Amino acid sequence: MNSVLSTLLSSVSIISPVIIFGTCCYFLAKKPAVEAILMTIGSGIGLLATLFYSILVPFLVNDRHLAYTEISQYYTVIGIISFIASLCFAAGFLILVINTVKKNKVIYDQFPKSID
Template sequence: MNSMLSTLINLVSIISPVIIFGTCCYFLAKKSAVEAILMTIGSGIGLLTTLFYSVLMPFLINDRYLAYTEISQYHTVIGIISFIASLCFAAGFLILIINTVKKNTVTYDQFPKSIDYNHE
């Protein structure tokens, strides 16, 4: 029972990566662009690393009685993969922001200001 409860608590950390990956997949389905591809790849790998850390790693530690050096090696490799995934997501997000800002450069003329009405 205790291991089941700890597994459920670990699964809570998967909620936000699943939402982010789902959102990126939706964005990729709607607009097949470089930023969507990068963000989907980054969030997908990020979801996999989160699954590894929160589900698979505790199972491996408890089941196989891994030594600290082996656990450290796993964490190092997955950390590097996670870093590359974060860079992919960040690059895609940066491209999305740059493209969005370029499209909306004339927004200052689209909204009425309080000084636009006639004072007469």
């Protein structure tokens, strides 16, 4: 029972990256642009890094009884890869914001008027 509960609690951290990756994939399907590609790549690699941190590393520690030095090497490599993925996502998001601000649309013209 304790291992089931710990597995469920560790899988809670996966919900947010899955939603972000799904949203980026939807955005890429609707508008295949540079910002969509960068955000999808960044969120996909970020999702893989989260899966590694929350599922694979605890499994390796319990199953193979790895030493701290070995685990820290894995964390360092995945941390660097995750940092690069975050930079990709941030660059795509910045391009999206800049392109959206350039359009300079008036917000109140986009919504229907109420008949109160």
